[in-house]
Amino acid sequence: QQPVQSPQAVILREGEDAVINCSSSKALYSVHWYRQKHGEAPVFLMILLKGGEQKGHDKISASFNEKKQQSSLYLTASQLSYSGTYFCGTEVGGTSYGKLTFGQGTILTVHP
Amino acid sequence: DAGVIQSPRHEVTEMGQEVTLRCKPISGHDYLFWYRQTMMRGLELLIYFNNNVPIDDSGMPEDRFSAKMPNASFSTLKIQPSEPRDSAVYFCAGRGQGAGGYTFGSGTRLTVV
Numbered sequence: 208q209q210p211v212q213s214p215q216a217v218i219l220r221e222g223e224d225a226v227i228n229c230s231s232s233k234a235l236y237s238v239h240w241y242r243q244k245h246g247e248a249p250v251f252l253m254i255l256l257k258g259g260e261q262k263g264h265d266k267i268s269a270s271f272n273e274k275k276q277q278s279s280l281y282l283t284a285s286q287l288s289y290s291g292t293y294f295c296g297t298e299v300g301g302t303s304y305g306k307l308t309f310g311q312g313t314i315l316t317v318h319p
Numbered sequence: 320d321a322g323v324i325q326s327p328r329h330e331v332t333e334m335g336q337e338v339t340l341r342c343k344p345i346s347g348h349d350y351l352f353w354y355r356q357t358m359m360r361g362l363e364l365l366i367y368f369n370n371n372v373p374i375d376d377s378g379m380p381e382d383r384f385s386a387k388m389p390n391a392s393f394s395t396l397k398i399q400p401s402e403p404r405d406s407a408v409y410f411c412a413g414r415g416q417g418a419g420g421y422t423f424g425s426g427t428r429l430t431v432v
Contacts, residue, residue, distance in 0.1 A: 209361075239420055239421070241420070241421075247425070248423035248424060248425050248426055249362075249410075249421075249423050250423070251421060251422065296421075303375070305350045305369065306352075306364065306367060306374075306375060307352075307421065309354075309362040311361045312361060
């Protein structure tokens with residue numbers, strides 16, 4: 208079952224912050240985050256494993272709440288280069304180890 | 320490292336024709352995935368392989384679709400016969416063992432007219 212992302216779209220000015228959420232109805236082994244620019248392939252940002260960890264990547268960080276099966280991606284002090292569609296991908300593990308199911312995506316637009 | 324290489328980048332074909340999409344994964348990536356992306360359905364997993372063995376093909380829409388991975392450095396996705404509703408971007412992605420992310424190829428944009 209596909210994870211649900213919110214919001215569907217976000218419009219920001221440079222320097223503003225944004226949060227993108229990803230929610231699953233299944234117990235998760237890991238959550239991935241990817242960014243896709245128009246006409247390009249998705250690019251891996253980070254992975255969070257069960258255990259409720261938080262990760263950072265420059266001004267982009269993420270958290271994973273294992274109890275709620277929710278993950279959030281935090282973009283701080285946004286830059287024009289952050290524009291694109293953000294996808295979460297969820298992995299349930301077990302016999303489905305390695306397999307990701309992607310959310311529908313969140314379109315992020317950063318204006319000067 | 321040249322990354323995941325897909326060919327062709329664009330394919331335009333007539334309904335009823337056979338289409339073959341190709342993928343060369345990154346050396347050492349044990350998992351290979353074929354995804355299809357459309358505006359309506361997003362990123363859908365079609366099939367994936369582990370060490371060249373198909374693990375889950377439940378996402379393959381119909382018998383018209385087939386995929387092979389004859390060795391660790393090559394995979395194909397074939398559609399025969401093709402239909403207009405198969406028009407989409409098809410991505411191949413790879414992943415190694417351990418807690419790493421996917422590396423996607425540049426994709427093949429398929430248009431069936």
